[in-house]
Amino acid sequence: xxxxxxxxxxxxxxxxxxxxxxxxxxxxxxxxxxxxxxxxxxxxxxxxxxxxxxxxxxxxxxxxxxxxxxxxxxxxxxxxxxxxxxxxxxxxxxxxxxxxxxxxxxxxxxxxxxxxxxxxxxxxxxxxxxxxxxxxxxxxxxxxxxxxxxxxxxxxxxxxxxxxxxxxxxxxxxxxxxxxxxxxxxxxxxxxxxxxxxxxxxxxxxxxxxxxxxxxxxxxxxxxxxxxxxxxxxxxxxxxxxxxxxxxxxxxxxxxxxxxxxxxxxxxxxxxxxxxxxxxxxxxxxxxxxxxxxxxxxxxxxxxxxxxxxxxxxxxxxxxxxxxxxxxxxxxxx
Numbered sequence: 001x002x003x004x005x006x007x008x009x010x011x012x013x014x015x016x017x018x019x020x021x022x023x024x025x026x027x028x029x030x031x032x033x034x035x036x037x038x039x040x041x042x043x044x045x046x047x048x049x050x051x052x053x054x055x056x057x058x059x060x061x062x063x064x065x066x067x068x069x070x071x072x073x074x075x076x077x078x079x080x081x082x083x084x085x086x087x088x089x090x091x092x093x094x095x096x097x098x099x100x101x102x103x104x105x106x107x108x109x110x111x112x113x114x115x116x117x118x119x120x121x122x123x124x125x126x127x128x129x130x131x132x133x134x135x136x137x138x139x140x141x142x143x144x145x146x147x148x149x150x151x152x153x154x155x156x157x158x159x160x161x162x163x164x165x166x167x168x169x170x171x172x173x174x175x176x177x178x179x180x181x182x183x184x185x186x187x188x189x190x191x192x193x194x195x196x197x198x199x200x201x202x203x204x205x206x207x208x209x210x211x212x213x214x215x216x217x218x219x220x221x222x223x224x225x226x227x228x229x230x231x232x233x234x235x236x237x238x239x240x241x242x243x244x245x246x247x248x249x250x251x252x253x254x255x256x257x258x259x260x261x262x263x264x265x266x267x268x269x270x271x272x273x274x275x276x277x278x279x280x281x282x283x284x285x286x287x288x289x290x291x292x293x294x295x296x297x298x299x300x301x302x303x304x305x306x307x308x309x310x311x312x313x314x315x316x317x318x319x320x321x322x323x324x325x326x327x328x329x330x331x332x333x334x
Contacts (some may be wrong), residue, residue, distance in 0.1 A: 004114060006152060009040040010033035010093035015075065015108055017099055018050030022190070024058045029158035029299040030144040035065045036160040037152050042153055046067045046087070048075030048104070060254040061279075068224035078105030086111050096147050115152045119143065126150075127287075138294040158299055162279060164254050171249065172258035175240035180214045182238070183267035183328065184259070184282070186273030188223040194270050196287050196316045196324075198226065202233050203321040204267065208328070209236040216263055218238065218273055264329045267324060269316070274298050283331035285324060289316035304332055 012078070014034065019027065034043055045054055045066050054062045055069040062069070076099075077084050089112060097108045097118035105120035116127045119136065123129040129189050130150050137143050143154040176182055187201045205215035215237040217230055240259050241250040249255050253276055253292075260266060260280035267285045268274030274286050278298035286298060289308040297305055304327040311318040 001214075006038070006115065007096055008038055008166065009042075011042040011044070011091070012038055012094045012096070013044045013087075013092045013111065013113070014096045015046050015048055015104075016052065017076065018047050019052035019054060020055050021057065022272060025054035025272050025279075026296070027144065027299075028058075028061065028275070028279055030143055030156075031062055031065050031150055032160040032162070033145055033156040033158045034160075036157040037148060037270070039268065044070065044092075046055075046070045046073050047074065049077065052146050057251075060168075060252065061162060061257070076101065076107055079103060080198070081107045081275050082110065091191045092167065095229060096143050096150055096151060097146065097228050099186040102310055110272050111230060115151060118332055121148060128230075137263070137299070138292070140295065141299060151280070159281075161283060162257065164258050167253045168249075168252065168258045171255060172240075172262055172313050174245055175237065175243055176216065176259060176262040178262075182216045183208050183213050183332075184216050184218055184263040184268075184277050184280075186218045186220075186266065186268035186271060186277060187226070188220050189271040191270040193290050194288075194316065196269055196289075196319060198230075200319075200321045200324070201267075202230065205230075205234045205237055207321075209234070212263055213264075213332075214238060216259065218259065220257055220273060221251060229327055230262075265328055278303070285327045285331065287316065287324065288320055289319075290314040304331060 043066050051071045052069055055071050067182040091112040094115045097105050097110050100120045102120055105118045105125050109116055109125055118126045128150055148156045185201055189195045203279035208215050217237055217239050219241055227239055255281045258274045260277045260282055263282055265283045266277035268277055270288050270291045275298045277284050278300035281301050284300040285304045287306045295306045306317055306319050306323060308318045309313050
């Protein structure tokens, strides 16, 4: 239980070192949980040693969730910082330190705050601590949610509404009109070792089409060259991000989420696309090869994980298309 009561309008600072695109997508459930815990709060996200995508490419996703994003705050670089108050002595009700470097945590401990929560050194610097016997979770996002739960004394709720702009919802509705059972498919990934063979996605898409569903390929910037081939071999599929109406918006993460919200389920590799589909709230089949789902699985409302290891190795091609289809079918209610 927390040492003091934190009201819904508390001023809260969250410290991270920096956020690359993958980091920002993984941390999005935490940001939503933070807003759910402090619905009227002043929530400040501080990147102490670099930039944060919440201040740039993912800014549309955190409008209304975060009140401010401070980048390059120069916190955690030198022991000399222990002589000063970070952020000019600004005051907070709660500071959550999401990293575990001891010097950085000591510097953050200098922030004026009513409550400081940090997992560094088994919570030795933290004003509140977890119950005896606490084990640090493997997944980074679960570690962050635990910090929030330790601070508030309540379970973290990751379902705070995403503040998608109405223009994005309207555009998504034009690209995917109502009346069809759309299935979102994100075939890309950050490396070839994480990519299920494209022909397997084609097999799944064709099978979905035969059962009256409409496959919707969500192709990111690295998969644009696949459009010609996929549109030829799966003529019933839709490619909304390649539609002329999406020109200029095709790199917007919020458009991808708005499109996924119009689908009944999704299929993706361990990828940013998978995290975006998960953020939309639809059921998701997530496929893993050499990477660990215990660390990187997206926090979907309903999630089925297919692991290559369950089929004899860590190569993505070992996952049979039939199993992916069966998992999708189960998530869509058979």
